[in-house]
Amino acid sequence: MHLREFQQSIEAIYGARDRQRRTDGTFRWLVEEIGELARAIRDGDPDAAHVEISDVLAWTVSVASLCGVDVEQAASRYARVCPKCHDAPCVCAVEPRF
Ligand SMILES: [Zn+2]
Known part of the structure; x- marks a missing residue:
C-alpha cells in the first residue's frame, strides 16, 4: 500500500470524525498513542509495539x-x-539527547 492510498483510506474511515474533533483534539490523540507506544517499548512487548506503531501511523496521517x-x-x-x-547513510554529527 502506498502512503497516498493509506491516507485516502484513513480519510474514508475517520475523516468526518477527525474534522469534528479538529486538529488540536486529533493531535492530542496522536500524542496519547505515542505514550502508549513508549509503554510498549518500555515493557519490551513486541506485539503491543506493533499495534501502537500502527495506531501512531494512523493518527499521524489523520493529523496530516x-x-x-x-x-x-x-x-x-x-x-x-x-x-x-x-x-x-546519514553523516550528520550525532547530538547527545539525554
Ligand atoms: Zn544526515
Missing part, C-alpha cells in the same frame, strides 16, 4: 490530512537521503 499535508509527498523528503546532510 487535517493540516492539508500529503503524507506521500512529506515522506519523500526522507526517501533516498538524509534531508540535512543529503547523504545515505
Whole structure:
C-alpha cells in the first residue's frame, strides 16, 4: 500500500470524525498513542509495539490530512537521503539527547 492510498483510506474511515474533533483534539490523540507506544517499548512487548506503531501511523496521517499535508509527498523528503546532510547513510554529527 502506498502512503497516498493509506491516507485516502484513513480519510474514508475517520475523516468526518477527525474534522469534528479538529486538529488540536486529533493531535492530542496522536500524542496519547505515542505514550502508549513508549509503554510498549518500555515493557519490551513486541506485539503491543506493533499495534501502537500502527495506531501512531494512523493518527499521524489523520493529523496530516487535517493540516492539508500529503503524507506521500512529506515522506519523500526522507526517501533516498538524509534531508540535512543529503547523504545515505546519514553523516550528520550525532547530538547527545539525554
Ligand atoms: Zn544526515
